[in-house]
Amino acid sequence: MNTQDTRRPTGKKLSLKEKYALMTRGLGWDTSYEPMDKAFDQLGLEGIKIHDWDKWEDPFRLTMDAYWKYQAEKERKLYAVLDAFQQNNGHLNISDARYVNTLKLFFTGITPAEYNAHRLFAMLGRQFPGPGAAIACQMQAVDELRHVQTQIHSISQYNKYFNGLHDHTVMNDRLWYLSVPKSFFEDAISSGPFEQIIAISFALEYLLTNLVFMPFMSGAAYNGDMATVTFGFSSQSDEARHMTLGLECIKFVLEQDPGNAAIIQRYLDKWFWRGYKVLGLVSMMLDYMLPKKVMSWKEAWEIYFVQNGGSLFNDLSRYGLRMPKYWEQSVAEAEHLSHQTWNAFYNFSGAAAFHVWLPSDEDMAWLAEKYPNTFDQHYRPRIEHYRKLQAEGKRYYNPSLPMLCQTCQTPLIFTEMDDPTRTSHRQLEHDGDTYHFCSDGCRDIFAGQPDKYVSAWLPAHQILQGNCVEPGAEAAGDPGADALRYFHVVAGQDNLDYEGSPDEANWLRWKGLDKTPPAAAA
Amino acid sequence: MSVEIRVASIDPIRQTFARTSRRFGADKPASRYQEASFDLQPRDNFHYRPVWDPQRDIYDRRRTAIEMRDWDDFRDPRQYYYATYVLNRARMQEAAEKSFEFVDKHGLMATLSVEQVRDIETLLLPLRHLEWAANLNNCFVTAYCFGSSMAQGAMYATTDRLGIAQYLSRIGLLLDGNSGQSLTDAKARWLDAPAWQPLRRLAERCLVQKDWFELFVAQNLVLDSLVHPLLYAPFHSGVGDAGGAYLAMLTEFIKDWSGDNQKWVDACLKIAAAESPANRARLSAWAAEWKGLALDALAPLAQCAAHLDGPARLESAARALDQRIAKLGFDAA
Numbered sequence: 030m031n032t033q034d035t036r037r038p039t040g041k042k043l044s045l046k047e048k049y050a051l052m053t054r055g056l057g058w059d060t061s062y063e064p065m066d067k068a069f070d071q072l073g074l075e076g077i078k079i080h081d082w083d084k085w086e087d088p089f090r091l092t093m094d095a096y097w098k099y100q101a102e103k104e105r106k107l108y109a110v111l112d113a114f115q116q117n118n119g120h121l122n123i124s125d126a127r128y129v130n131t132l133k134l135f136f137t138g139i140t141p142a143e144y145n146a147h148r149l150f151a152m153l154g155r156q157f158p159g160p161g162a163a164i165a166c167q168m169q170a171v172d173e174l175r176h177v178q179t180q181i182h183s184i185s186q187y188n189k190y191f192n193g194l195h196d197h198t199v200m201n202d203r204l205w206y207l208s209v210p211k212s213f214f215e216d217a218i219s220s221g222p223f224e225q226i227i228a229i230s231f232a233l234e235y236l237l238t239n240l241v242f243m244p245f246m247s248g249a250a251y252n253g254d255m256a257t258v259t260f261g262f263s264s265q266s267d268e269a270r271h272m273t274l275g276l277e278c279i280k281f282v283l284e285q286d287p288g289n290a291a292i293i294q295r296y297l298d299k300w301f302w303r304g305y306k307v308l309g310l311v312s313m314m315l316d317y318m319l320p321k322k323v324m325s326w327k328e329a330w331e332i333y334f335v336q337n338g339g340s341l342f343n344d345l346s347r348y349g350l351r352m353p354k355y356w357e358q359s360v361a362e363a364e365h366l367s368h369q370t371w372n373a374f375y376n377f378s379g380a381a382a383f384h385v386w387l388p389s390d391e392d393m394a395w396l397a398e399k400y401p402n403t404f405d406q407h408y409r410p411r412i413e414h415y416r417k418l419q420a421e422g423k424r425y426y427n428p429s430l431p432m433l434c435q436t437c438q439t440p441l442i443f444t445e446m447d448d449p450t451r452t453s454h455r456q457l458e459h460d461g462d463t464y465h466f467c468s469d470g471c472r473d474i475f476a477g478q479p480d481k482y483v484s485a486w487l488p489a490h491q492i493l494q495g496n497c498v499e500p501g502a503e504a505a506g507d508p509g510a511d512a513l514r515y516f517h518v519v520a521g522q523d524n525l526d527y528e529g530s531p532d533e534a535n536w537l538r539w540k541g542l543d544k545t546p547p548a549a550a551a
Numbered sequence: 552m553s554v555e556i557r558v559a560s561i562d563p564i565r566q567t568f569a570r571t572s573r574r575f576g577a578d579k580p581a582s583r584y585q586e587a588s589f590d591l592q593p594r595d596n597f598h599y600r601p602v603w604d605p606q607r608d609i610y611d612r613r614r615t616a617i618e619m620r621d622w623d624d625f626r627d628p629r630q631y632y633y634a635t636y637v638l639n640r641a642r643m644q645e646a647a648e649k650s651f652e653f654v655d656k657h658g659l660m661a662t663l664s665v666e667q668v669r670d671i672e673t674l675l676l677p678l679r680h681l682e683w684a685a686n687l688n689n690c691f692v693t694a695y696c697f698g699s700s701m702a703q704g705a706m707y708a709t710t711d712r713l714g715i716a717q718y719l720s721r722i723g724l725l726l727d728g729n730s731g732q733s734l735t736d737a738k739a740r741w742l743d744a745p746a747w748q749p750l751r752r753l754a755e756r757c758l759v760q761k762d763w764f765e766l767f768v769a770q771n772l773v774l775d776s777l778v779h780p781l782l783y784a785p786f787h788s789g790v791g792d793a794g795g796a797y798l799a800m801l802t803e804f805i806k807d808w809s810g811d812n813q814k815w816v817d818a819c820l821k822i823a824a825a826e827s828p829a830n831r832a833r834l835s836a837w838a839a840e841w842k843g844l845a846l847d848a849l850a851p852l853a854q855c856a857a858h859l860d861g862p863a864r865l866e867s868a869a870r871a872l873d874q875r876i877a878k879l880g881f882d883a884a
């Protein structure tokens with residue numbers, strides 16, 4: 030090598046793309062002292078064929094120095110707002126204390142999922158042999174850690190003043206309804222690398238993020254929650270990068286080998302339905318839990334899935350992909366989903382870590398307007414019936430444990446679309462046992478990988494088997510009380526109706542609307 | 552005399568999260584580092600066995616031979632969580648950016664001697680591939696370790712190592728006028744030059760290592776302890792030669808980073824070694840084994856750097872590693 034030839038005092042100007050490529054793309058090499066399939070040993074698990082990792086188009090060409098610089102700027106702004114929020118008791122400016130219950134759902138359901146995403150993308154960052162793909166995943170891994178931590182710091186102030194936020198990680202591992210998002214993420218993380226990235230980057234981030242993440246952030250904006258909405262704005266550019274990664278990844282895999290399309294379609298069918306089932310929790314948040322409403326679930330589904338998702342699949346049809354199986358059913362169910370989900374939580378509120386309430390007259394007028402085909406017909410009468418019982422001092426609770434879907438783990442609370450008086454219930458025999466499902470979609474997913482889903486940890490079954498007892502604690506003999514303790518739900522504090530809760534009493538006192546003596550944490 | 556703004560005060564009903572109280576004492580106000588770093592990883596009730604490791608759980612203590620009663624015991628003396636980490640690195644990159652701009656603007660690479668250029672080409676630039684391996688190794692630890700505090704530290708080490716690989720690339724681009732030729736040549740050395748092959752063999756051995764804590768020892772303790780004094784340090788302190796100061800500027804980030812990273816690495820290793828005699832024995836054996844392998848792998852490069860006291864540097868790095876190991880509470884190698 031002639032050193033004189035390579036020395037040039039002033040170089041040509043590089044575009045961002047060229048600079049990124051030179052600084053990054055050549056870093057990897059094909060190992061020769063150890064076999065490549067030992068150094069990157071998960072790539073053969075799924076039958077996906079990649080012929081040339083160099084064909085990967087970097088979705089965002091961020092070098093680390095630029096990343097540190099941009100992200101530090103965002104953190105400075107975010108934490109300045111969080112400091113001001115804490116200093117000025119910003120939690121008193123929300124629309125109503127009922128709003129905090131959406132944060133409880135988010136913090137116990139979504140924040141732990143972001144933690145799983147952090148580790149999942151670290152796995153992918155190690156497993157993909159092309160530096161382009163690996164680095165995109167590594168950046169998402171550290172972004173997801175950011176989201177976990179900034180959510181913790183945003184919600185930290187609420188935790189000091191409201192109940193139900195105090196033990197989010199243990200609750201996510203144990204609390205019955207949180208097994209819905211927990212099993213979703215564990216299903217993804219326990220899969221092979223291509224399924225992992227299709228599940229999270231494409232199905233969740235690209236297809237569904239406007240239906241998971243954004244409803245909570247918009248809810249925060251509408252309800253005066255400055256901490257959460259500032260976090261939301263601050264993470265928007267991260268999310269945009271993550272969505273781009275999802276799209277790039279699916280195009281890359283599809284273009285690499287014609288045989289990949291059938292596998293990807295199978296993943297999309299599965300993960301669309303898996304994701305949709307988690308969104309039941311979001312639907313009730315939008316329709317029933319926000320004191321100031323953003324939009325109805327039905328509207329959100331129409332815009333973000335039917336229209337946006339539809340045009341995306343149009344675009345992908347040239348690769349031979351079609352809309353995910355059962356998508357039409359999700360549209361039909363949009364008329365019912367939130368009403369049936371909220372009803373279930375009203376029934377089982379003794380075992381939840383957030384409060385419930387019956388919609389006001391004004392709320393019901395809004396619901397009737399948004400759901401002209403179903404609300405007055407099916408759901409208003411039930412709510413009015415509950416109201417009457419409550420007025421008579423006979424508030425209805427469901428004392429049983431619900432049957433759970435073996436796949437998505439939602440209780441069997443949904444009805445048939447052609448007959449709203451009949452519960453949707455599917456069954457399948459496997460190895461001499463009968464398994465139960467909430468839908469055809471969930472039954473199909475089970476049938477595709479029965480050995481995976483038979484091992485699911487179903488909370489209702491575990492409670493009945495006596496497995497939900499706090500480690501080291503004496504069993505009280507009452508499975509319900511034992512289970513609450515095991516969930517780290519404080520009875521009389523975190524659960525039951527908003528009306529009469531310590532949250533309500535504190536709120537009224539702080540806002541000068543006092544009607545009861547001060548209530549403290551149990 | 553102080554000026555006071557009066558604000559309404561409302562007593563909180565609790566000071567921090569239950570997991571933070573359990574770890575740092577009941578109901579004490581907690582720092583942002585404490586709330587953001589510990590006990591975040593799922594622990595109970597895993598639903599499915601991973602297809603990529605069907606004998607174990609998704610997060611599983613048994614992915615290393617090291618055993619801890621409390622896997623979230625790994626406290627980072629730098630107290631980095633995401634915000635403090637990126638703020639620190641943003642400051643470091645700002646200084647580095649100024650150095651690169653200064654050298655570029657004034658055409659200072661042209662003042663380097665032929666020997667200095669050759670040293671950069673033959674000794675420094677191929678290290679970008681070793682840094683890439685270090686990135687993958689720390690990414691492996693992030694992915695498969697147990698506990699959120701260990702994963703967090705390893706995550707920052709992962710992105711740090713990518714950053715270093717990219718700074719090395721920029722030194723090459725300054726040298727070759729942005730043609731990328733120096734990087735192509737450096738890769739060819741990494742792949743084929745005889746002196747680099749033992750080190751590449753060792754880097755590839757790391758890539759097939761499955762015990763994440765062993766990998767932590769091999770990469771973050773042993774290899775870094777030997778590679779930095781042997782191959783980076785000559786560029787940090789070449790002030791005597793014409794142009795040497797510019798090389799010190801361009802590699803300053805790497806030097807500062809190494810000091811910063813060592814604090815975290817040493818804290819983790821001390822905590823694991825203090826846990827039990829079995830851990831200490833295991834860590835000591837790994838350190839000794841990888842030290843032997845690394846010294847063999849680096850010997851030819853020390854010879855290539857003979858004009859920079861390579862062999863003496865490697866010997867003294869080996870002694871310093873022994874002292875570091877003793878300080879960590881390991882058994883003598």
